[in-house]
Amino acid sequence: MSGQTLPPAIETVALRKTFGPIHAVGGVDIALAPGRIYGLIGPNGSGKTTLIRLLVGLARATSGEARVLGTRMPSRPLLSRVGYMTQSDGIYPELSVWENLRFFAGLYGRADRARLLAALALVELDDRRGTPALELSGGMRRRLSLACALVHEPTVVFLDEPTVGIDPALRVQFWAHFRRLTGGGATLLVASHVMDEADRCDELLFIRDGRVLARGSADELRRRAGTDRLEDAFLHFAGVTGAAAAS
Numbered sequence: 001m002s003g004q005t006l007p008p009a010i011e012t013v014a015l016r017k018t019f020g021p022i023h024a025v026g027g028v029d030i031a032l033a034p035g036r037i038y039g040l041i042g043p044n045g046s047g048k049t050t051l052i053r054l055l056v057g058l059a060r061a062t063s064g065e066a067r068v069l070g071t072r073m074p075s076r077p078l079l080s081r082v083g084y085m086t087q088s089d090g091i092y093p094e095l096s097v098w099e100n101l102r103f104f105a106g107l108y109g110r111a112d113r114a115r116l117l118a119a120l121a122l123v124e125l126d127d128r129r130g131t132p133a134l135e136l137s138g139g140m141r142r143r144l145s146l147a148c149a150l151v152h153e154p155t156v157v158f159l160d161e162p163t164v165g166i167d168p169a170l171r172v173q174f175w176a177h178f179r180r181l182t183g184g185g186a187t188l189l190v191a192s193h194v195m196d197e198a199d200r201c202d203e204l205l206f207i208r209d210g211r212v213l214a215r216g217s218a219d220e221l222r223r224r225a226g227t228d229r230l231e232d233a234f235l236h237f238a239g240v241t242g243a244a245a246a247s
């Protein structure tokens with residue numbers, strides 16, 4: 001490249017979201033370059049899901065701006081370029097695996113058979129095509145949710161704890177697929193509590209009390225925390241010290 005920096009795929013400017021007295025997102029400024037995997041880590045209730053919902057346009061900011069691919073969210077036209085896997089499964093329990101996929105792909109006019117089959121193959125649910133979602137196991141439902149989030153081949157993908165309940169072999173395949181997506185230019189923001197997944201991200205954003213307290217590669221965060229374990233770095237940035245951290 002000619003030294004030129006690409007415009008950010010994901011950007012927030014003084015972004016805030018309050019729920020009564022709770023500052024779920026308390027003034028976040030980030031600009032994330034495209035083609036990378038970003039990990040969003042932080043304790044329960046630190047604002048990860050709220051930040052993602054603001055970026056997807058499902059929550060309205062109290063103040064500030066959320067932008068995806070340069071467009072201020074919420075933006076209906078941009079949704080065709082955005083994938084979102086919610087923390088709780090957003091699929092329709094009465095619809096079959098195939099019907100769910102066709103529904104989500106159809107929202108963006110992308111419900112061709114080849115695309116649906118590719119999404120099914122990714123999550124290894126080919127043999128469950130006709131099964132109603134409510135009859136799937138918990139992990140299978142997560143897999144279907146991921147397929148529904150990716151079926152329209154979005155450019156920017158938000159994944160909220162995508163591999164909870166996913167068995168280790170498939171988890172490895174998912175991460176290989178996430179990496180392939182960035183190879184094609186996609187940008188991923190992945191909220192996770194799994195430290196070995198966080199380690200696979202290009203860059204981590206550590207969020208606490210609605211603020212980004214630390215940002216950098218896993219190696220940088222380990223170095224700054226003075227540890228060689230990412231888990232200990234998490235405890236360091238979460239403000240957990242002494243006996244609690246040692247136990």
Ligand SMILES: Nc1ncnc2c1ncn2[C@@H]1O[C@H](COP(=O)(O)OP(=O)(O)OP(=O)(O)O)[C@@H](O)[C@H]1O
Nearest residue numbers: 019022024042043044045046047048049050051087
């Ligand atoms: N719809 C809502 N109404 C009121 N408070 C909310 C709402 N959504 C989130 N909150 C509050 O905002 C804060 C941040 O919640 P959020 O779900 O963003 O955290 P999180 O980092 O995703 O947590 P977890 O790791 O448990 O998923 C919490 O205090 C939560 O109770």
Ligand SMILES: [Mg+2]
Nearest residue numbers: 048049087160
């Ligand atoms: Mg959450």
